[in-house]
Each structure stands twice: as C-alpha cells, then as structure tokens.
Amino acid sequence: MVWQYLWAHGVFHLIRWFPRTNRSKVRIFILLLTLAFLIPQIFVLATPESARFCGQHLFEFLIVSIVYTFCMIGFSVLFSIMDPIPWEVKLAFHIFGGITYLSGLLLTIFVSLAGECSVTTGTLYFFSLALSIFSVIGIVFLTVMVPFWIVNRIWKNSVLDLRYRTGVCYEPVKCCSCVWHI
Template sequence: MLHYWLAHLAYHFSRQLPKRSRTKFEILVVLMVTIFLLPQIFVLLRPKSSRYCVQPLLVNLTSFIIFTFIMTGFTVVLTLMDPIPNEVKVAFHVYGVGSFAQGIATTAFTVAASQCANTTPELYYLSLVLSVLSVLATVLVGFLIPFWLADLFNKGMVLNRRSRAGVCQKPVANCSHLWHV
C-alpha cells in the first residue's frame, strides 16, 4: 500500500496548487521519487545483498523497485491530468491492490528472515524499513476505506463541498487534500 498511498498523496497535494504551478510540483515529485528509489537501488547493487538468505528478500526488493517505477508513472499521470478518466482511476485502484499484496509479501518475508540480518544486513534492514512503511500506509488507507465506500453508496453523505455538509465536513474543511472519493 506504500506505493499507492504515496501516489495518492501526491495527487491530492497537486490539486491544491494552481494548474500553472504543477510543473514545479512535478520536478519536486521526481526528486522525491529519486530519493525514495536511491536506497533501494544501492542495496540491490551491494555485493552482500546477493549472499544466501532463507527468504527471497532480493527478489522482493526487485519487485519493490518495479512497483516504485510504476508509482512514478501513476504519479505523473495523476498530477498532470485534469479530469482523470475512469480507466486511469480503475487501473490505479487495481495497482493499489497489487501494492497491498506487495506490502504483505514484504512484511511476511521480513518477519521470517531475522537470520538474514547476519548474512545480508543492508537488504534485511531496508526490507524492515519498507515493511514498517507499508504497514503504516495500509493502516492510513484502511482508515479511509469505510468513508470512501459510504460516499460511494450515498453521494454527499460523508463530504459534500457544494452544500458544505456531511459527516466529515468539519474535520476536512481546512485540509480538503486529505480526502478523496
């Protein structure tokens, strides 16, 4: 869920900016993705990372890097397009399910690979950090899912910006970028 949440967050922050300022935001997004991607590639290229580990942490890191590249593409598309076509939304949410599965796999492999801290320390500790971030992102998205579903089935019940009504109107009145349906 980490990749899904980061792209989702970038989308909402971009919507707070005027359209003419979004290219500056895109440059910032590329810099942030690079900062997020550099440790992953660094650990992947380390000679110690190819040592034997009971769990497939190296394969998992490779798939995590692939998800990061896909996240970059979705982030660029979501922040530049206005309005976003339904096909892109559906593809993004399917990607979110894949990101959730990737987070579960990362967490499961890391929990079972405590002995890899001795053989492949950089790989193990990076997997540990990515697992914690994935769990935190899953908790954040999991908190929002009931609100998204409630608003899907009863439009305007949770947040109606035009009439300034709904269950969540007061909490998000000043931070509307935190909300998404």
C-alpha cells in the first residue's frame, strides 16, 4: 500500500511543474483522479463475496487500504494547496510513508499465503493481488532511494545538490528530480 504514499509524492511534484498562477485546473483534475481511487476499493468492499471467509486477513487489509486512501487524499489536497509545505506536514507524510511501507510488506506476505482465497473470495483476492503488486513496486523503489536520501541528509548535498548541479546522483536525476525529495 506504498502506492498511496508515492501517489501523494507524485502529486506534490506534478503540481509544482505548473506556474503558481495557473494551477487551479490541474488541482481539480488531480483531486478528482485521486478521489477516483476510492471507487474500486469501495466496490470490492461492497461485494457480498468479499465478506466470505478467507484464511488470510485480506478483508482487513482492504479496509486499511481505504483508510490510507483517505489519508492520501488529505495529503494530496495539502500538497496541491500549500506552498511551501511546513515541516510538520512533511514529517507526518514521511511517517505515513513508513506505515504504508510496512503495510505493503505485510499485505504482500498475506497475499502470497492466500492461494485458497482465490476460490472463496475471488474479487477480494485478485484486488489484493493487484494492490500487492503495486506495493512491491513501491517497496523496491523506496528501498533503492531511501539510502541515498539518508546519506544526502547526513552529508549535505553529497549525493545530489541541484542548486550547484553537483553530487554523485546529479546526472541520473537531472531530468527527473521529482524522485528525489519532498
């Protein structure tokens, strides 16, 4: 469920690609798209099949995913409106990222053990499988990036310094600096 963290992170950077005076249409579009993530989750939650017994806790993870999606919507709204972002919001966002990272790991483990649930709760299982795949992609991305962020925080601008165009990672991220920070 790391995808919620990465989506809000992407919203932060996407909004800032547009001039401050011309962000209203983009804000509305992104917020409608962000709200649309609730539709499939609520659909799966509402199907009677999802309430059947499954040996793993996929139904509970679906509810957790809906709660995280509401948090993602809140962070997306804050990131699209606030400029600059206060450090308290950034801290809360990164704590949210750590929680979604752990939840994504747990979901992946539970889905890998829930083979029999594909028969009893097919919709829930396959939706959880899709969430698990998105979580694995996010987990791999964050596992690769976090050490660079930490090193750059400890030794200021050693990995990437966009202001002076220096650092070990300047060349790989100069065209896509959005993967770098929030």
